[in-house]
Amino acid sequence: MKQKLPTIVVLITVVALMSCGENKSGFYDQSAIQALDKLSETIGNLSSASFTINTEIVTNDGATDTIVKQSDVYLSGSNQMYVYFSRADVRKGYWYKDAKLSVLDFDHDQYDEVPAPATIMETIDSIHNRYNIDFPAADFLYPTLTDDLMAQFDTIAVLGSKVIDDVSCKEINATNANLDVYMLIDEATNLPKQLEIYHLGERNGETFIATYSNWRTNPNLPDELFEFSPPASSTKTSIFK
Amino acid sequence: MKTYKLNHIILILVFAFLSGEILAQRMQHAPARGGGGGARPSGSINGGASRTASRPQTSQASKPSYTPKTQNRANTTASRPQVSNRKTEINNNRTGNENKIGGGGNKINIDNSKNVNVNVNRNVRVNNYHSNRYYNGHRGYYPYHYHPYRPYYYGPVWHPFGFFVATMFTTAVIVSLNNQPYYYNQGVYYVEVNNGYNSVPPPVNITINNLPDGVESVTLNDLTYYYYAGTFYEKVSDGFKVIVAPDGAMVLNIPDGGEELEIDGNKYVFYNDTYFQPLAKDGKDLYQVVSMEEN
Numbered sequence: 399m400k401q402k403l404p405t406i407v408v409l410i411t412v413v414a415l416m417s418c419g420e421n422k423s424g425f426y427d428q429s430a431i432q433a434l435d436k437l438s439e440t441i442g443n444l445s446s447a448s449f450t451i452n453t454e455i456v457t458n459d460g461a462t463d464t465i466v467k468q469s470d471v472y473l474s475g476s477n478q479m480y481v482y483f484s485r486a487d488v489r490k491g492y493w494y495k496d497a498k499l500s501v502l503d504f505d506h507d508q509y510d511e512v513p514a515p516a517t518i519m520e521t522i523d524s525i526h527n528r529y530n531i532d533f534p535a536a537d538f539l540y541p542t543l544t545d546d547l548m549a550q551f552d553t554i555a556v557l558g559s560k561v562i563d564d565v566s567c568k569e570i571n572a573t574n575a576n577l578d579v580y581m582l583i584d585e586a587t588n589l590p591k592q593l594e595i596y597h598l599g600e601r602n603g604e605t606f607i608a609t610y611s612n613w614r615t616n617p618n619l620p621d622e623l624f625e626f627s628p629p630a631s632s633t634k635t636s637i638f639k
Numbered sequence: 640m641k642t643y644k645l646n647h648i649i650l651i652l653v654f655a656f657l658s659g660e661i662l663a664q665r666m667q668h669a670p671a672r673g674g675g676g677g678a679r680p681s682g683s684i685n686g687g688a689s690r691t692a693s694r695p696q697t698s699q700a701s702k703p704s705y706t707p708k709t710q711n712r713a714n715t716t717a718s719r720p721q722v723s724n725r726k727t728e729i730n731n732n733r734t735g736n737e738n739k740i741g742g743g744g745n746k747i748n749i750d751n752s753k754n755v756n757v758n759v760n761r762n763v764r765v766n767n768y769h770s771n772r773y774y775n776g777h778r779g780y781y782p783y784h785y786h787p788y789r790p791y792y793y794g795p796v797w798h799p800f801g802f803f804v805a806t807m808f809t810t811a812v813i814v815s816l817n818n819q820p821y822y823y824n825q826g827v828y829y830v831e832v833n834n835g836y837n838s839v840p841p842p843v844n845i846t847i848n849n850l851p852d853g854v855e856s857v858t859l860n861d862l863t864y865y866y867y868a869g870t871f872y873e874k875v876s877d878g879f880k881v882i883v884a885p886d887g888a889m890v891l892n893i894p895d896g897g898e899e900l901e902i903d904g905n906k907y908v909f910y911n912d913t914y915f916q917p918l919a920k921d922g923k924d925l926y927q928v929v930s931m932e933e934n
Contacts, residue, residue: 476686518685541685614919
C-alpha cells in the first residue's frame with residue numbers, strides 16, 4: 399500500500415496537467431471565440447496604433463484601496479512604443495526603440511534605461527517578468543489572446559450587447575475559479591473598449607477596470623515620438639529594479 | 640529508491656508544465672516569442688494574430704444558461720485620475736516671438752525628454768476644474784490625444800502675424816477699436832507702420848461686417864461661434880465681434896504660426912494666446928480650446 403502511493407500521485411498529477419492542456423474542456427461559445435479572434439486579427443493587422451486607457455484598480459491588501467490612472471499608448475511597427483502614464487502623484491514616460499527601454503519620472507526628474515528585446519511583445523513580457531510592471535492593454539496585444547483565454551478559463555461566452563461611452567459593444571464573459579472577466583469589444587471596429595476583471599476566491603473584492611478610448615488605427619506616428627533623450631536637468635537612477 | 644525515482648519524475652513533470660506557462664500581465668498568456676506565430680504581416684505591432692490548430696471544442700449556443708459570477712459589478716467606466724497641481728519648470732533661453740500677444744515675456748522650458756524649448760508668457764497648467772463641466776454633452780475636455788501640429792493653409796490672402804505688406808489691399812476695410820484703426824482684409828488685421836502695414840493678432844472686441852470666406856461655425860453648449868484661422872467671432876447686432884477663444888470649443892485647423900509646446904507631459908498648440916489640445920474624435924484629428932491656470 400505504501401509503495402502504491404507515489405504511483406497514484408503521478409497519475410493524479412498527469413491527469414491534472416492534461417486537464418489544463420489542449421484537451422481542456424469547458425463551455426466556449428463559438429460566437430465569443432469568433433469575436434475574440436476578430437479582435438486579435440484586427441490588432442494583428444495594425445502597423446501602428448494609439449489609444450488612451452483609463453484604469454481603476456481596487457486592491458484589498460488589508461484595507462481596500464482604489465488606484466486610478468491613465469495611460470496614453472503609442473505603438474509603431476513591432477519595435478517602437480511610447481507610453482505616457484499618469485496618476486494622482488506619478489507621471490512617467492516609457493520609450494521603447496532600438497532594443498532599448500527608457501523611463502522618465504517626470505516629477506522627480508529621474509530616468510533609467512535598460513536593454514530590451516527586439517519586439518514590443520517580447521519587451522512587455524520581459525519587463526513584466528523582470529520588474530513586475532504591467533503594461534497597459536498588454537492582455538489584448540498578445541497575438542495568442544484567444545488560445546490563452548481558452549487555456550485559462552473554463553467558460554467563455556457572449557452575454558449580449560452593452561453601450562459604453564456611446565459605443566455599442568459585444569460583451570464577453572470569461573470565468574474560472576479565481577477570475578470573472580468581462581471584455582467589451584467595439585462592434586463597429588472590433589477593438590477593445592473595456593476590460594473588467596473581478597477576482598474570486600482568496601482575492602475576492604479586488605477589481606480591475608480598464609476603459610479604452612481615442613483609438614487611432616494606423617496613424618502616421620513620427621519616429622521622434624519614440625526617441626528618448628534625457629533632459630539636461632535629469633539624473634540617471636535605478637528606476638527599473 | 641523506487642519512491643525517490645517517482646518523486647523525481649513528478650518534479651520534472653511539474654517543472655515542464657510551469658516552464659511553458661510563464662505568466663504575463665493580468666490574465667495569463669504564453670510567453671511572447673517575437674510577437675506571435677503563423678502569418679505575420681510585415682510591420683504588425685504584435686507580429687500578427689496567431690491561433691493553434693487544436694482548440695477545445697466550441698458550442699454554438701449563443702447565450703449560456705449560467706448567470707455571471709460577479710453580482711455587484713461596477714456599471715461604469717474607469718475613473719480618470721485627478722492630477723494634482725504641478726509646477727511647471729522654468730528653465731529656457733529661447734528668444735521670444737515678437738509678434739505674439741505678450742511679446743514673449745518670460746520664457747519657460749516645460750519638462751519633456753526631447754529638449755523642446757517652448758516660449759509662453761507665463762507658467763501654466765491645464766485647469767482641472769473643467770473636468771466637472773460639460774461641453775456639448777461631454778464631461779470635461781475630450782481626452783488628450785496627440786497628433787502632430789500641421790499648420791493649415793488658409794489661402795493666398797491669409798498671412799501670419801507680423802507679415803509686412805507695402806501697399807494695402809484694395810479689398811481691405813478700416814475698422815477701429817479704442818481709437819486705433821485697423822485694416823481688415825479676409826480674416827487678417829493690419830496696422831500701419833513705417834512704409835507699409837504689419838498684420839497683427841485680431842483685437843478682441845473689434846467688430847467686422849462680414850466674415851471671411853472659409854469661416855467655420857462652431858457650436859458649443861447651444862451657442863454658435865464662428866472660427867477662422869485661430870480667431871473666434873460671435874454674432875452681434877452690427878456684425879461679428881472678435882472674442883476670446885471659448886473654453887471647450889473644438890476646431891479642425893490651426894494656421895501657420897502656432898507653437899507646439901509641452902505642459903505636464905502633453906503637447907499643446909499655442910496660437911493667438913490660446914492653448915489648443917489635440918484630440919481624436921470620430922476618426923478626425925481635432926483641437927479643443929483648453930483653459931490654463933497660472934501656477
